[in-house]
Amino acid sequence: MSATEIDAEKTQEEAANLADRLPTPAGYKMLVIKPEIQEKSAGGIVYADSTRKKEEQGAVVGMVLKQGPLCYKDPEKFPTGPWCKEGDFVLLRAYSGSRFSVDGKEFIIVNDDMIEGTVADPRGINRDRKSTRLNSSHVALSRM
Secondary structure, eight states, rough: OGGGGBBBHHHHHHHHHGGGOOOOTTTTEEEEEEEOOOOTTTOOOOOOOHHHHHHHHOEEEEEEEEEEEETTOOTTOOTOOSOTTTTOEOOOTTOOOOEETTTEEEEEEEEEEGGEEEEETTTTTOOHHHHOOOOOOHHHHTOO
């Protein structure tokens, strides 16, 4: 499955439904919701819950829900201003940040400088699994 199955609208709905139960990020941290993955492909294939959960966990796209009071306030680190704002879909490194879940929905708390970029439409964006495998092999070989 690829991230072409990201359901941006459902991700925003889920965030709104849980808003009052989510933590407020401290300092320069941001609260990001992992994307909701559609239940079936464009061709009608229904994905197993375990497959959808795996895709959510490894997704490189998330939506910024809240920013801490010191987010992007360091003018030396961010001379051109904030890299993103609440409501933006952003690119993150796969498996980065502090992860937790509320009612089975995954969230991450990341530093303001962990944002790789912003995207207007998150559909169609996924991590390159080939380079992930290559990097894992490289790490294994470098430890020998």
